[in-house]
Amino acid sequence: MAERSFTNEVQKLRLGEGDEFRGEGILAVTKALLQSGVAYVAGYQGAPISHLMDVLTDANDILQDLGVHFEHSASEATATATLAASVNYPLRGAVTFKSTVGTNVASDALANLASGGVTGGAMLIVGEDYGEGSSIMQERSHAFAMKSQVWLIDPRPNLESIVRAVEMGFELSEASRTPVMLELRIRACHVHGRFATKANKRPSFTLKDAIENPQRDASRIVLPPATYTQEQEKITERWPAAVKFIQQHQINEFFAADAKDFGIVMQGGLYNSVLRSLELLGLADAFGESKVPLYVLNITYPLIDDEFKRFCAGKRGILLVEEGQPDFIEQNVNSMLRKADIQTKVHGKDVLPMVGEYTGGVVLKGVARFLEIYAPELLQDRELPLAARPASSGLAVLDGNPKAFAIKAASDEVQGRPPSFCTGCPERPIFTAMKLIERELGQHHVSCDIGCHLFSILPPFNIGATTMGYGLGWAGASAFNTTETSKRTISMMGDGGFWHNGLTSGVGNAVFNQSDNVLMVVDNGYSAATGGQDVLSSKAISPIRSTNNPIEKAVRGVGVKWTRTVTNTYSLTQMRDVLREALTTKEKGPKVIIAQSECQLNRQRRIKPQIRKKIAGGERVVRERFGIDPDTCTGDHSCIRLSGCPSLTIKPNPDPLRRDPIATVIDSCVGCGLCGEVAHAAVLCPSFYRAEIINNPTAWDRFKLRLRTSVIGWLQNRIERRLEGIAA
Secondary structure (H helix, E strand, O other): OOOOOOOOHHHHHHHOOOOOEEEEEEHHHHHHHOOOOOOOOEEOOOOOHHHHHHHHHOOOHHHHHHHOOOEEEOOOOHHHHHHHHHHOOOOOEEEEEOOHHHHHHHHHHHHHHHHOOOOEEEEEEEEEOOOOOOOOOOOHHHHHHHOOOOOOOOOOOHHHHHHHHHHHHHHHHEEEEEEEOEEHHHHHHOOEEEEOOOOOOOOOOOOHHHHHHHOOOOHOOOOHHHHHHHHHHHHEEHHHHHHHHHHHOOOOEEOOOOOEEEEEEHHHHHHHHHHHHHHHHOOOOOOOOOOOOEEEOEEEOOOOOHHHHHOOOOEEEEEEOOOOOOOOOHHHHHHHHOOOOOEEEEEEEOOOOOOOOOOOOHHHHHHHHHHHHHHHHHOOOOOOHHHHHHHHHHHHHHHHHHHHHHHHHHHHHHOOOOOOOOOOOHHHHHHHHHHHHHHHHHOOOOOOOOHHHHHHHHOOOOOOOOOOOOOOOHHHHHHHHHOOOOOOOOOEEHHHHHHHHHOOOOOOHHHHOOOOEEEEEEEEEOOOOOOOEOOOOOOOOOOOOOOOOOOOOOHHHHOEEEEEOOOOOHHHHHHHHHHHHHOOOOOOOOOEEEEEOOOOOHHHHHHHHHHHHHHOOOOEEEEEEEEEEOOOOOOOOHHHOOOOOOOEEOOOOOOOOOOEEEEEEEOOOOOOOHHHHHHHHOOOOOOOOEEEEEOOOHHHHHHHHHHHHHHHHHHHHHHHHHHHHHHO
């Protein structure tokens, strides 16, 4: 199941000529693809474009009606290789995936695609996952565009600009016979707006036409000596064709170009932040009217020399707003202007941070610093916004801003909480079992993988040494395949990573090299880390995909003989025993444990509406919750150290003779039972109890409650009478 459903929203994709679309950026991208006459779409999910794959899945019947083939790719490399259909045929195709980890995976296919060039328009829609909200290494798509020489589109983050970027992107690709890359930041993916729609187009040349009329062109195949000709063609033909197209169709935009003798150049995706900064400084309005010259790079690669020369002519200086590092554009612009003997000074990373996300406050401060150099009179007698004030006035800022003062005071007192597993996460007991095994067998080298299980590297588990990439958990421990010790390493992998890359790079590699180490595959039943999309081993029945292909069958198929499947990870005793067996068995060879349990977050998304519906309909509903007896809890807190569940916390001890706070379970508990399992498996205190919450109880339920209350009350009164006798 996907993270969210777009079943209702996708009906907007049927809008015709002259209608008005209102909605989210991801839906607008899909509508633009259909308006462009795309013949096929493929991709691999990942932030911030996971929802694009979900939209395409929910819109599959609409795509089929238009003759558009949609495929959920096994990896980003698979997706990019799909664009090979556009090499020899006039077919428009698009693929999508997360950058930059996805672009890393796709780089081999991307290089081959770009070298030979394309006949039909080929577009890569990449989610630029950069900044504080990112979960990956901080790199940029720009490097890949430069490396393979594909044109990089970075549109202004509003729906009209995004839709035009998709439509013009296909035309640019065809005009220059080069793939294009459309970069979408997370805000662009989820921005809401409206635009006037066009009619959806069926592809004029279809996949059927291509299959029944095969064509080939040896000069397009990446094989010497054609590769040397292809390199020359990129520079002498395709690049000039792209520059000409970009200029003729005015894809880059100028605003108030001659208003001042200084100006600001920016990546298209940062336009809103720059304009908002100017608005706060009184130099623009909310409708885009700027008093400062602006040059918006909706195409950030290649840069257009003539446009830069025109914009910089007569200007003392420009500010280049380029997010991330290295400063590819700034270096290029400096070189370009110096070669043209234009002495306009280029500012960028000297007034803006070299690294990090360019949030509104960051851009505002940088723009203000630039204006103080070139037009201080524009800021004179104006009270600057807090974010734009110099750092030296930090104390004054705190004094004048109670909220900022409160935040600082709180940060001095409150301990930072590291990200962790969700309440009831089925992966938590896996690492609890590892901690219990550590007590018996000592520590083991643990090689991590991309996915939710990566949270195990943080407290309270502190397990895991490295992570090398999606599906590369076992490969990350391959160097430790030595016969010099009997101690085994443990590697992690999720079901998404397993099918993405892990079966070959991890399992196949371990079998081939006769590894004697252990792999733990976390099988949620779908790719939980990317939003719950189906994979080969998913239990769900899909009308458009093949599912229910067991992971155990796959690993046995490539030669693994020792496998164990745990169907309920919450059974901590079972998890611990299987781990112990894998680490101590005398049997040689690779060992694979498949730990199965559904992602609790997705499970709650599914069952909560069902429960609410049943309760509203008067049906009897029983829910389990766990609690801690305050009189029994010793305050040892081993339950928290071995679990880390967010619903486990502490509260003051009710016993006046004891100072240590006791553990308690708060209302977010989902009744997974792990805390109780930990108490028993780790031989901890017996203070945990299980309770049933019954909605719409029957007469029998009410009778049992009265009976239990009476018996318990009688026993309590008996104890109290005995205590009174002792006191007397």
